[in-house]
Amino acid sequence: MAKMQANQMRAGMVIEFEGQRYTIIRQNIMIPGKGNAIIQVDMRNIKTGAKKDQRWRTADTVERLQTEDKEFTFSYAEGDMIVLMDPETFEQTQVPKDILGERLPFLVENMTVGVRLIEGEPVAMTLPEQVTLEVVEADPVVKGQTATSSYKPAVLSNGVKTMVPPFITVGEKIVVKTEDGSYYERAKS
Template sequence: MAKMQANQMRAGMVIEFEGQRYTILKQNIMIPGKGNAIIQVDMRNIKTGAKKDQRWRTADVVERLTTEDKEFTYSYADGDNLVLMDPETYEQTQVPSAILGDRLAFLQENMTVNVRLIEGDPVSMDLPETVTLEIAEADPVVKGQTASSSYKPALLVNGVKTMVPPFITAGERIVVRTEDASYVERAKN
């Protein structure tokens, strides 16, 4: 474990706070009108999967846990677990599916995932930044709506809702960000 100042926290780091381990999801530095800057951190409890918002002063010290990153290939889901394969040794390992939270829907067979380990225990898992998915259904464009003015709701084949430009229709494949299901572009292939 290493101590670091709160303002050094970055997404993906793992910290220990009040006896629990948390993965940092994102952090913002807020500078109030008077006084010192505050770090607003969104984090996820590694054991329970619950999200928590926490504020620190920039000079506060937090415990950072040393993590090791390892790539795995996702094989299949087994109950509440995900079965991953080590691409070098072909050994299988299981991680709880809760580790992905609401990004679980974007996990695809044979996808390369990055797992962060602490003393061999998986504590967080990163998916590729984007995935290509087919649109299951998209709302029709409202007449009189200009192309640039607004996105319309659409449902991806994995059951996730997203917002797409008016020209996207059901059956098309689009690229979306795994972090927040936002539309990136029309798939090129």
């Protein structure tokens, strides 16, 4: 942790305030008619996601936390933890599964993931934008249904349900977006 003056805060920085960690969303310096400038800061609580408006005087100091974005390789999941490996040192790090929320099923073995560390503690995790998965269940195409008509439901090898074009069949590998599980394209073999 390092102290810095309130007027040095910038978007993307992480600070500790009242025992909580916040990401700075934006800051404005307001100069009233009389008196000293005020720094108006919009920030988001890292744990709860709640937004907060806070004002400081320029002379005030805040605790800036060291952040680091690092790539890890996903090894395996155990209980409610995800085990990651540092590709450089081969050291293992554990992070709670809930760090990924609804994107958890798209975590695939040996996938490279991005982890944001604050003071060495993992607080956020990003997945690649797309992942290739196998279709394990898909409705058969209805006779007379054209290729341009609506998508049909399918189940992927990770248990996620998604909608796929009518020409996709069981056993095929498709590329889906990790953000929402939506169909992107047929995987290139």
